[in-house]
Amino acid sequence: MTSAEIRQSFLDFFRSKGHTIVPSSSLLPDSPNLLFTNAGMNQFVPIFLGLQPCPYQPPRAADTQKCIRAGGKHNDLEDVGLDTYHHTFFEMLGNWSFGDYFKREAIEWAWELVTEVWRFPRERLYATVYRPGPGDPAEFDEEAWEHWARLFRAAGLDPEVHIRFGGKKDNFWMMGDTGPCGPCSEIHVDLTPEGNTRGALVNQGHPQCIEIWNLVFIQFNAHPDGSFSPLPARHVDTGMGFERVTAIIQGTEGLRHFAGARISNYETDIFRPLFSALERLSGRRYGSTLPRPGTAGATEQERADVAFRVIADHIRTLSFAIADGILPSNEGRGYVLRRILRRAVRYGRNLGFRQPFFYRLVSVLADTMGEVFPEIRARREQVEEVIRQEEEAFNRTLDRGLQLFEEEIGRLQAAAGGAGGGRISGDFAFKLYDTYGFPLDLTGLLARERGLAVDTARFEELMEEQRARARAAQKKTVVEVARLETDRPTRFVGYEQLESESRVMQLTRVQDRWAVILDVSPFYAEMGGQVGDTGELRQGDRSWRITDTRKAGSVWLHFLDLPGDAEAPALPEVGGPARLRVDEDRRRAVQRHHTVTHLFHWALREVVGRETMQKGSYVGPDKLTFDFNSAPLRPEQLRQIERLVNERILENAPVSAIEVKYEHVRHRPDILQFFGEKYGEWVRVVQIGGTPGGLDGFSMELCGGTHTRATGEIGLFHILGESAVAAGIRRVEAVAGLAAWERVLEAEGLLRAAAARVNAPVGELERKLESLLEQQKALEKQLRALQQRQSAAAAETLLSRAERRGELPVLIARYDADADTLQEMVNTLKSRFEGLILLGGVADGAVTLVAAVTGPHTARVHAGRLIQQLAPLVGGRGGGRPDHARGGGRDAARLDEALVRARELVG
Numbered sequence: 001m002t003s004a005e006i007r008q009s010f011l012d013f014f015r016s017k018g019h020t021i022v023p024s025s026s027l028l029p030d031s032p033n034l035l036f037t038n039a040g041m042n043q044f045v046p047i048f049l050g051l052q053p054c055p056y057q058p059p060r061a062a063d064t065q066k067c068i069r070a071g072g073k074h075n076d077l078e079d080v081g082l083d084t085y086h087h088t089f090f091e092m093l094g095n096w097s098f099g100d101y102f103k104r105e106a107i108e109w110a111w112e113l114v115t116e117v118w119r120f121p122r123e124r125l126y127a128t129v130y131r132p133g134p135g136d137p138a139e140f141d142e143e144a145w146e147h148w149a150r151l152f153r154a155a156g157l158d159p160e161v162h163i164r165f166g167g168k169k170d171n172f173w174m175m176g177d178t179g180p181c182g183p184c185s186e187i188h189v190d191l192t193p194e195g196n197t198r199g200a201l202v203n204q205g206h207p208q209c210i211e212i213w214n215l216v217f218i219q220f221n222a223h224p225d226g227s228f229s230p231l232p233a234r235h236v237d238t239g240m241g242f243e244r245v246t247a248i249i250q251g252t253e254g255l256r257h258f259a260g261a262r263i264s265n266y267e268t269d270i271f272r273p274l275f276s277a278l279e280r281l282s283g284r285r286y287g288s289t290l291p292r293p294g295t296a297g298a299t300e301q302e303r304a305d306v307a308f309r310v311i312a313d314h315i316r317t318l319s320f321a322i323a324d325g326i327l328p329s330n331e332g333r334g335y336v337l338r339r340i341l342r343r344a345v346r347y348g349r350n351l352g353f354r355q356p357f358f359y360r361l362v363s364v365l366a367d368t369m370g371e372v373f374p375e376i377r378a379r380r381e382q383v384e385e386v387i388r389q390e391e392e393a394f395n396r397t398l399d400r401g402l403q404l405f406e407e408e409i410g411r412l413q414a415a416a417g418g419a420g421g422g423r424i425s426g427d428f429a430f431k432l433y434d435t436y437g438f439p440l441d442l443t444g445l446l447a448r449e450r451g452l453a454v455d456t457a458r459f460e461e462l463m464e465e466q467r468a469r470a471r472a473a474q475k476k477t478v479v480e481v482a483r484l485e486t487d488r489p490t491r492f493v494g495y496e497q498l499e500s501e502s503r504v505m506q507l508t509r510v511q512d513r514w515a516v517i518l519d520v521s522p523f524y525a526e527m528g529g530q531v532g533d534t535g536e537l538r539q540g541d542r543s544w545r546i547t548d549t550r551k552a553g554s555v556w557l558h559f560l561d562l563p564g565d566a567e568a569p570a571l572p573e574v575g576g577p578a579r580l581r582v583d584e585d586r587r588r589a590v591q592r593h594h595t596v597t598h599l600f601h602w603a604l605r606e607v608v609g610r611e612t613m614q615k616g617s618y619v620g621p622d623k624l625t626f627d628f629n630s631a632p633l634r635p636e637q638l639r640q641i642e643r644l645v646n647e648r649i650l651e652n653a654p655v656s657a658i659e660v661k662y663e664h665v666r667h668r669p670d671i672l673q674f675f676g677e678k679y680g681e682w683v684r685v686v687q688i689g690g691t692p693g694g695l696d697g698f699s700m701e702l703c704g705g706t707h708t709r710a711t712g713e714i715g716l717f718h719i720l721g722e723s724a725v726a727a728g729i730r731r732v733e734a735v736a737g738l739a740a741w742e743r744v745l746e747a748e749g750l751l752r753a754a755a756a757r758v759n760a761p762v763g764e765l766e767r768k769l770e771s772l773l774e775q776q777k778a779l780e781k782q783l784r785a786l787q788q789r790q791s792a793a794a795a796e797t798l799l800s801r802a803e804r805r806g807e808l809p810v811l812i813a814r815y816d817a818d819a820d821t822l823q824e825m826v827n828t829l830k831s832r833f834e835g836l837i838l839l840g841g842v843a844d845g846a847v848t849l850v851a852a853v854t855g856p857h858t859a860r861v862h863a864g865r866l867i868q869q870l871a872p873l874v875g876g877r878g879g880g881r882p883d884h885a886r887g888g889g890r891d892a893a894r895l896d897e898a899l900v901r902a903r904e905l906v907g
Helices: 003-016 040-048 103-117 142-154 242-251 272-282 300-323 332-351 358-369 374-378 380-415 426-436 440-449 456-474 584-607 635-651 738-757 762-801 819-830 855-859 863-874 892-906
Strands: 060-068 089-098 125-130 163-166 172-174 179-190 209-222 228-241 499-510 513-518 535-539 542-552 555-560 577-582 614-619 624-629 655-661 682-688 699-702 717-726 729-736 803-805 808-814 836-843 846-853 877-880 884-889
Touching: 003 060, 003 089, 003 103, 003 242, 040 060, 040 089, 040 228, 060 300, 089 103, 089 242, 089 300, 103 125, 103 142, 103 179, 103 209, 103 228, 125 142, 142 163, 142 179, 172 209, 179 228, 209 242, 228 242, 272 300, 272 358, 300 332, 300 358, 300 374, 300 380, 332 358, 332 380, 332 440, 358 374, 358 380, 374 380, 380 426, 380 440, 426 440, 426 456, 440 456, 499 555, 513 542, 513 577, 577 584, 584 614, 584 624, 584 635, 584 682, 584 699, 584 717, 584 729, 584 738, 635 717, 717 738, 729 738, 738 762, 762 808, 762 819, 808 892, 819 836, 819 846, 819 884, 836 863, 836 892, 846 855, 846 863, 846 892, 863 877, 863 884, 863 892
Parallel strands: 125 163, 808 836
Antiparallel strands: 060 089, 089 228, 125 179, 172 179, 179 209, 209 228, 499 513, 499 577, 513 555, 535 542, 535 577, 542 555, 614 624, 624 729, 655 682, 682 699, 717 729, 803 808, 836 846, 846 884, 877 884
């Protein structure tokens, strides 16, 4: 069976049992505290918790789920490539019952599929059943044992041999410290040649006895006091390793030949297309060798085969994650992806890759897996572009980092008198990380290949020092208060009112600025991208201008506008009453921009895709910016988003906010929350549309900002532009309300001015510009023809400088001109001269080198390699094919020296 047939047979089997076949959920999990979707049950958690009703009738489902385990508790990254079965990306086949069938059906159907549909030899199968050890919860799972015993007896097998027991570690599943949980029952396969181990290898971590399926029976609720109670509804949650099943079926030739079988996840048609592509790109062959445990490979072939497996695994992780909107970055799950990508690029060096290659494998996945996961086919170009950019960025520093690593190895060996062993210092590992972007695991990999260790403790110490410096640098001046005399938090009343009576609690100096702390304040303190309020503070007949509002813990700091040169400025009286007033027009403008960011976020996800998420924002009175993960937006997408937002504004939909317990909304995917955020027990949900406070709006986000009461108050929304801020991260700048009207008015003025400059009515401006551009093209064409004639004449004069260097005719000359002119001259000379042509020239301070080799002479000199050696002499780089290459630099003073060196090299 092919892997596609195995996957489909699983889904067809459970469809025949009344299951709804559901698509894989995104690798971007709904839970903001989870790095990646790492199990099939993730998308069904709200159903298990009773937070939403089961949408399937009958209440049962099956699917194949994309999973990544490469960080946190579940992390297989370090083992990938060194054995036959570890992955960072894998598929989990699963079937679920939501309060419907339970243990009997789950066990019988698992047995039926494995033994009757796929025809696994029954005598090689073992089941595990939960039996608690000392201190373990619940009781022996006698019900599961009885069902398995009946099936094994019917197959003529002894249940006492084929049913093994496990405690809490192996056979009891918990969603967390509290909540739904229950015993589980696994199916293991004996892969030894004889298949007669009588279960001795089950759960022993032995490669010849592999677990393929885990059946979890969710029947208890775990309480904070450590007790367990039965759930009102019992559920089934199963997970099968798709790659493992495929490896066994294909590696044993349809489960017929176990003796001498090569059972490896990588020896399947899941990975063969990727290996074939790598073989074509690298010229190397995959040899299926494995390194000795504890090593990274003793021979060149072993190291190459590890590289094949790492690269094939990692391209699946990167491609599917990026297709689901998770992009490489320097934090959170994005940093995990960046580490994985850089690990793959480093392993590419073992296969001879020096230029970007990794992105070229995306098309293989689109071809082979696009039917079952259509998102990889739909977003192939975006995925390729993100990976290519990451590769190029890392390649620029990889060579220098590797050079430094080799120098460090040489220093260690010299210090040890040439002996092996030793340890890479944490200071050096940190230097590689901080300066050259080497994650610690990449340095560890390089060290392991040399039989060395890394001082990780010192590395982590230096990392913590850097984090502390970063935290200090990122702190606003508001948190640099030397001493706060009050521990009473400021009570914010600014959601409902813009003026309030208050009392001055303290005056404090913050970097030469005076700030007032008040017990009550309608001023919004800067957070969540929204700027702080400005306004006025009054005591009696005296008033002070408040220029900014910031947070320091739980108190608000209101910064006063005081003369900078005043030695003893008049300050508000501590303990005295005060009247506060927020600048209303400014606050209203900020609120319009903040509310419209929520509308923009909603429209963006409607147009581009649900995997697109906010990555940052600025909300001020004059404009907003919104950062998000995506490929560049097309003009028609921007127009569609802008239209959707303005349609919602015209609807005048209500905007409301409600405080709820975080536990009640944390698993709701329709309420947007952000990975890495630390939410307290209570959170504020801002809702647009629906019933105010009903948590049924079309846009719902956890947000502490201030907003309009209805979308109609926004007035008008206008996108000013879209640009890149990082690899895979885009930024839209936009305006709303009067700011939008002013920008439209300004644009109209520019349009009228441009029309006047070309002496045309506004309605005729486009036609007039097209006419002028056509004239310009005609003039440029004439100029180009003249330049070509001049280049040909100049090339003709250079023929007299031809010479022979040994057996090779060469024409090496300097002619100061731009790159296009030099290329034209070389093209002309190629038809008149056989041998090596190398021209160098300077224009506007830039050096250009162009080389060509004609006729049979490419066997004597390689144009690309010649330019690679010459370009550094002029402070640049270059390369190309054997018959043509280009390069350049900025050191014009050394061009003549480079041409002399060229004659020496070809001599």
